[in-house]
Structure formats: structure tokens, C-alpha cells
Amino acid sequence: MHPLIATIGGIPIGTHDVLVGLGVVLAAIVFVMQARYQQRSTGQPVDDRIWSVVAGTLVGGALLGRLGTWAQHLDPRDNATLLEQWLYGNRSILSGLVGAYAGALIAKRLTGYREPTGDLFAPAVAAGMALGRVGCLLTELPGTPTGSWWGITLNSQDAASVGAPAGVALHPSFAYEIAFHLLALLLLLRIRGRVAKGQLLTLYLAAYAAFRFGVEFVRGNEVVLAGLTRPQLFLLAFAPLAAWRIVRQARRGAYSGLFRRPSEMEAVS
Template identity: 50%
Template structure:
């Protein structure tokens, strides 16, 4: 049994997201320096990547209903809407290209971002593990077991083992970071490291999606 110590605590989640971003920036800075890339435009690109990623994670899933009037306003969604990692990744990808367009920087940057993104998401998912509805019941006596108070707050069942899907993802991302870090100088073409990471993450998310559960009481981090 794995306990859930801080259900619904936005501060805990925000702390781990901040730690993940800080770790990602540190890895990005290390790679820029290690590769001898003395070009300040890379930091502008990193900035637009972060900005568009943050916006994407907040508003990327805003349009929920076909009827526009049935959707929350953007202001409401920004404050209390679903925050999606996948939408954030799309936003970050757009942000990189916006930054390149602004700075007229043409070389591939994917290999710089891939390890940083994996580590950032891996740390951030620990915050999700501690504060969000974990997943569907495991069918066994293992997993995360919610107390009645946690179950009421998150809209999940109490007293049964639930798949720790955020732990699965944290472990995947940390493992991906280790592999990407090891392989970062072995790819034949620029950008292949990022493509390999995205492909692996897409496959993982498809498989783990069957075990995930969305809270009916709190907006989950998809």
C-alpha cells in the first residue's frame, strides 16, 4: 500500500513543477555549455519554449464543447481548468519555432531540449502523484489506497488499490532522461534524439492511458 499524503494540495504540486522546470533549465544550460554553443539566441528560444508551454498546458484543452457558449470563459479555464502535460508539450514545441522565427536561428535544437524535458516532467509528475487521483483500481491488494477523506476530495474510490499512474510516468521519464543523456552524442542526425523521445513517450502514454483515471472533483493534470 502506498499512502497519499497531500491530496489536492496545489502548493505541493506547484513546488514539484517549479523543481522540474529548474532542473530542466539546468540540464539545458549544461548541454549548451558542453556543446560550446555561445549564442544568446538559444536563451530566447528557451524562454519562448517555457512561455508557450505554460500557456499551452493551461488553455490547450479549453475547447471542450462544440457549442462555444457551453465552454468556460478563457479566464475561468485559466484559473480552474484542466492542465495538460501533452498540451504543454505542444505549446512548448510551438514556442521553440516561434523563438527560432524571432531570432532567425535555424540549427536544430531538439537534442538540447529532449533530456531537459524528460527530467522536468519526471520531477513534476511526483507532484501529481502526491496530489491527484492516481488511476483505476489495480484488481489486487497493491497500489495507492485512498482514505475516505482523500477519496471524497478527489472523486475516487476509497479502500482499494489504485494504479499509481503518475509514478509509472515519473519512472518512465527518469529512465528516458538516463537513456537520452547516454545517447545524446550517438545519434546520426541532429534532432533524432528528440524524435526518439517523443515517439517513446507517445507509446508509453497510449499504454498507460488505460490505467489512468480523471478526478470528478478536481481538474487533473493530464
């Protein structure tokens, strides 16, 4: 475990915060690269209003990422105050993604920007998530016990800090997630232009939801209902909406290009 990168002037520099910040920077770089790629492929300049959408995404993601874990108990009195939650509460990637999505929609409505933006955001989010999760791998509970040789074994001090058994191989659940996001990034770059405009983000989020639901069984989060964790219950609540959107878009032929060869796509275009 490496919770701190360094201490500068008596101020501790957290590993998790630094890597999450670097993940945001990487996501911004990939976003700009995607915007330039889209400009070259379409011959049209990127609308300046897109940066307002980016700002809405960041604000929405930051707000809900921090406050999204507030309502953990049915009785509001058992939950922290909103100020306590903001200052000391846990962050949630899932609620952060929902907040970012909502922030983008609100920004688009306010600015009148109507073009789909999912193709720009999907690779950027995948790249940022892959790097940000390295911070989680180095500072948080790796996962549940496993008999596999690739498990992570913690010493007594590190195990006590995250509430894990010492000397027992644990699933490196965050490493699994890093691998998922890297693979997703490669696939997104490969299939861009082969699905309807804006659909890369839909496919990425649906795939991540399915993956995250499965990996939760070895993540080590608290089981709260019917053998499921809070993230799994959260995902189940949103699953019908995601499924409806994908089926609706598939019926419109949004993903038909996935089943064509690149040469066939060039002939159609």
C-alpha cells in the same frame, strides 16, 4: 494525498505547484549542462539566441498548457470563458508540450536561429517531467483499481477529494510515468551523439506519446469516445505527423548510429 506543503502567512502553498516549479528549475539546470556538453564536444560556443528560444518554449508551454483543455465540448457555450479557463482550468502536459514546441519554432523564426535544439531540450524535459509528476502523484487521482500489491489505497477523505473509491488499491499511474521519464533521461544521455543532431527530442516525444496512450487505460481520466480518453484522442490526432517525421528522418539515416557500437561511432567520426 498531500495537497499542501505548508501554509505561510495564511497563504496555502500547494504541493503540486511547488514540485512543478522545481521541475522547471531542474529542467533549466539540465538544459545548461547539455549546452555545456555540446560546447565541449563541438568546440563551438553556444549561440546567445538560444536563450530566446528557451523563453519562447516557456511562454508557449505555459499558454497552451493552461488553455489547451478549453475546448472540451463541441458547443462553445458549454465551455468556460478563456479568462475562467486561465484562472481555474485544468493544466494539460500534452498541450503544454505542443505549446512549448510551437513556442520554440516561433522564437527560432523571429531570431533567425537555425540550429537544431532538440538535443538540448530532450533530457531537460525528461528530468523536469519526472520531478513535476511527483506533484501529480501526491495530489491527484492515482489511477483505476488494480489487484496488484503496489497499488495505492486511499482513505475515505482522500478518496472523496479526488473522486476515487476508498479502501481499494489503485494503479499508481504517475509513478509509472516518473519511471518512464527517468529511464528516458538515462537513455537520452546514453545515445546522444549517436543520432542526427536535433533528433533526441523527436525520439523522446514519440516514445512518450506511445507510453502515455497506453498508461491512459489505467489513469482514470474520463472516457469520452470509443473507450478512449481526451488525451488518447489528442495523441491519435498527432500520431500520423509523428510517424511521418520519424520515417522521414530514418530514411535519411538520422538513427543509423543507434545500431553501431561506440567504437564504430568513433571510427566514423
